[in-house]
Amino acid sequence: MSARTNTPEAEDTSQHDTPKEGDAQTGTPDPLFGSGIRYTMGWARHEGDRTAGFGRMMRRLPELVGICLKLSWRADRNALIIVTACQLLVGAATAGGLLATNSVLQQLLTAGPTPDRITAALPALALVGISAIAIAVMTAWSNAMSGRLKPKVERLAYTELLARSARVELLHFQRADFHDLLDAAQYGAGWIDLVIEQLIKTVTAVMGIIAAAGVLGVLHPLLLPLLPLSVVPRGWAAIRATRMRNESRLTWLSHMRQQASLTSLLTSKDPAEEIRAHAAGNFLLSHYDRLATHSALEQARLARADAKADLVAGALSGLTTAATYVLLGWLLATGRMALAAAGTAVLAIRTGTNQLGSVVSSLAYMHEYGLYTADWRDACRQAQELAIPEGGTVTPATGPERIEVRDLRFSYVNADKPALNGVNLTIRRGEVVALVGHNGSGKTTLAKLLTGLYLPEEGSVTWDGVDTAHLDRDRAFNSVALLSQGFERWPFTVRSNVAIGRHQTDPTAEALTRAAASAGAADLIEELKDGWDTLLASEFQGGINLSGGQWQRIALTRAYFRDAPLLVLDEPTAALDPRAEAATFTGVRALAGGRTVVLITHRLHSVQHADRILVLQDGVITENGTHQELLELAGEYAELWALQASQYNADTPTP
Numbered sequence: 001m002s003a004r005t006n007t008p009e010a011e012d013t014s015q016h017d018t019p020k021e022g023d024a025q026t027g028t029p030d031p032l033f034g035s036g037i038r039y040t041m042g043w044a045r046h047e048g049d050r051t052a053g054f055g056r057m058m059r060r061l062p063e064l065v066g067i068c069l070k071l072s073w074r075a076d077r078n079a080l081i082i083v084t085a086c087q088l089l090v091g092a093a094t095a096g097g098l099l100a101t102n103s104v105l106q107q108l109l110t111a112g113p114t115p116d117r118i119t120a121a122l123p124a125l126a127l128v129g130i131s132a133i134a135i136a137v138m139t140a141w142s143n144a145m146s147g148r149l150k151p152k153v154e155r156l157a158y159t160e161l162l163a164r165s166a167r168v169e170l171l172h173f174q175r176a177d178f179h180d181l182l183d184a185a186q187y188g189a190g191w192i193d194l195v196i197e198q199l200i201k202t203v204t205a206v207m208g209i210i211a212a213a214g215v216l217g218v219l220h221p222l223l224l225p226l227l228p229l230s231v232v233p234r235g236w237a238a239i240r241a242t243r244m245r246n247e248s249r250l251t252w253l254s255h256m257r258q259q260a261s262l263t264s265l266l267t268s269k270d271p272a273e274e275i276r277a278h279a280a281g282n283f284l285l286s287h288y289d290r291l292a293t294h295s296a297l298e299q300a301r302l303a304r305a306d307a308k309a310d311l312v313a314g315a316l317s318g319l320t321t322a323a324t325y326v327l328l329g330w331l332l333a334t335g336r337m338a339l340a341a342a343g344t345a346v347l348a349i350r351t352g353t354n355q356l357g358s359v360v361s362s363l364a365y366m367h368e369y370g371l372y373t374a375d376w377r378d379a380c381r382q383a384q385e386l387a388i389p390e391g392g393t394v395t396p397a398t399g400p401e402r403i404e405v406r407d408l409r410f411s412y413v414n415a416d417k418p419a420l421n422g423v424n425l426t427i428r429r430g431e432v433v434a435l436v437g438h439n440g441s442g443k444t445t446l447a448k449l450l451t452g453l454y455l456p457e458e459g460s461v462t463w464d465g466v467d468t469a470h471l472d473r474d475r476a477f478n479s480v481a482l483l484s485q486g487f488e489r490w491p492f493t494v495r496s497n498v499a500i501g502r503h504q505t506d507p508t509a510e511a512l513t514r515a516a517a518s519a520g521a522a523d524l525i526e527e528l529k530d531g532w533d534t535l536l537a538s539e540f541q542g543g544i545n546l547s548g549g550q551w552q553r554i555a556l557t558r559a560y561f562r563d564a565p566l567l568v569l570d571e572p573t574a575a576l577d578p579r580a581e582a583a584t585f586t587g588v589r590a591l592a593g594g595r596t597v598v599l600i601t602h603r604l605h606s607v608q609h610a611d612r613i614l615v616l617q618d619g620v621i622t623e624n625g626t627h628q629e630l631l632e633l634a635g636e637y638a639e640l641w642a643l644q645a646s647q648y649n650a651d652t653p654t655p
């Protein structure tokens with residue numbers, strides 16, 4: 001190995017061409033990610049809107065303001081009222097201050113002894129001071145109130161989104177477009193405080209403009225058109241700069257996500273093991289650096305584009321300022337305006353143009369962030385439409401007496417063939433039913449339909465004659481305990497990991513211990529340093545991690561702790577040692593009394609004592625019977641059984 005490969009930096013340049021500006025083009029497949037990652041995130045939902053002009057921006061504005069005001073009203077109406085009142089008062093004080101300034105100038109510029117002129121100007125001077133104090137007080141109060149309002153609005157937006165998405169039918173979580181919307185909506189919820197901030201800035205600036213325009217109108221009507229005229233170039237440049245920024249951002253957005261995914265891979269717990277064992281660190285790092293270089297080049301280009309736009313804006317703005325002073329000079333020279341009024345006009349024009357510039361940039365920011373606010377609203381609406389309905393037929397607490405499946409067909413979104421293709425089956429209360437079959441044959445999918453987690457696409461699944469779609473699903477789920485293949489390893493204490501399975505009631509020590517004993521986890525928990533209070537997350541202070549099998553026992557404890565009449569165990573022993581596995585299956589039989597158990601496993605020796613074994617093949621039940629009946633049938637099950645048995649026999653040394 002050459003010395004160069006000792007540092008990741010050395011490896012970078014040897015592996016990839018040095019990125020050049022313009023390399024990062026949309027649609028160019030990435031050597032690591034292909035082109036798949038680019039459009040999978042909510043970011044890219046607004047390509048058209050992001051590069052839209054002023055007209056489109058203004059058309060969306062009322063809707064956006066409406067969303068923000070409604071949310072703010074719900075979050076903290078007092079704060080909203082105070083902020084609005086403060087802004088109105090700031091506007092009034094600005095106008096009053098300008099008029100008072102005019103009066104001061106008039107008094108100072110009239111003929112007469114200086115002390116007299118100063119004395120005459122004093123009341124107006126006091127008014128200038130009072131309006132400045134009023135502006136400062138109102139601005140401070142408004143800032144304090146908006147500081148109170150914004151986090152409340154953000155919290156409300158997040159809570160609403162999370163509450164609604166937590167109720168969405170499971171199937172929609174398989175849809176990429178729904179995830180795109182949720183992604184964007186999360187930005188919307190997080191950035192809603194920025195939209196409100198810009199909205200407040202806009203209101204402040206509009207008040208300033210009204211004040212300045214009012215004063216200019218009083219001083220000389222000819223001065224009024226100067227105000228919008230002077231801001232046109234700055235507004236045009238600001239919008240142009242925003243569009244350029246957005247176009248540029250779209251170019252490197254996917255890089256940002258790819259970079260973020262590499263950052264997360266290099267710093268997360270789970271991939272750490274394989275990265276080290278396969279020495280993949282430098283490889284990932286070199287790709288990270290390649291992407292970071294692209295991003296830096298794009299940002300440099302962006303900065304230059306911004307600078308150019310600013311330059312053009314500055315030049316045009318200078319021209320309009322010059323025109324303003326020429327007009328003022330002409331008004332003065334021709335005696336159409338007094339010197340004092342001209343002085344006030346300069347102040348009013350400066351105030352007005354500054355505020356107009358501020359309005360334009362606030363509107364541009366509002367438009368940009370506001371696209372996500374609209375997504376937040378759309379996601380909340382969609383989540384509501386796709387939610388598991390509330391109410392329906394209530395099932396008895398003892399669970400269904402009979403689950404019937406008739407001509408059941410079910411396909412996942414974008415799947416080219418159905419996962420279940422005409423399943424018929426009846427399960428009675430208290431039965432232990434085992435589902436076996438090759439990978440992808442539909443066992444897990446069937447279990448999810450039996451429990452009402454998914455609804456049939458065709459055919460029916462009924463609980464005591466009631467279609468699962470018409471059940472009160474919240475109550476129905478209450479009757480279900482599920483240990484799924486990818487069970488959750490909650491980063492909580494052991495107690496919470498188990499009690500989350502039935503969190504509505506305070507877990508009694510006795511119920512926890514009983515569940516742990518049934519799952520074979522009692523000794524394991526007792527030996528942990530803080531017992532039930534041990535934190536199962538080594539990435540947090542004081543936390544520890546468990547082995548795969550130990551985690552499986554905790555997950556099994558959780559399922560047992562739910563103490564539900566319908567128990568679904570999907571590969572419950574995949575990570576268990578043989579003794580624990582045997583104990584688990586014996587435990588399942590013992591537990592069954594009155595409880596319906598659906599057991600999915602590839603360990604055929606463990607299912608031989610099930611009441612019934614169902615063999616699935618390509619989404620269809622091909623065999624249905626007891627272990628003995630299926631062996632006699634000499635079909636798929638018998639073949640798989642013989643295969644597994646032969647492996648054991650071959651490996652067993654003859655005594």
Ligand SMILES: Nc1ncnc2c1ncn2[C@@H]1O[C@H](COP(=O)(O)OP(=O)(O)OP(=O)(O)O)[C@@H](O)[C@H]1O
Pocket residue numbers: 174412413415418419437438439440441442443444445446485
């Ligand atoms: N979320 C999903 N989206 C799309 N297709 C899916 C999804 N989950 C499963 N499938 C497909 O549905 C079919 C049935 O999958 P299922 O998980 O029910 O099989 P299984 O019998 O439980 O497999 P295994 O023994 O590997 O756990 C497979 O073809 C699988 O690829």
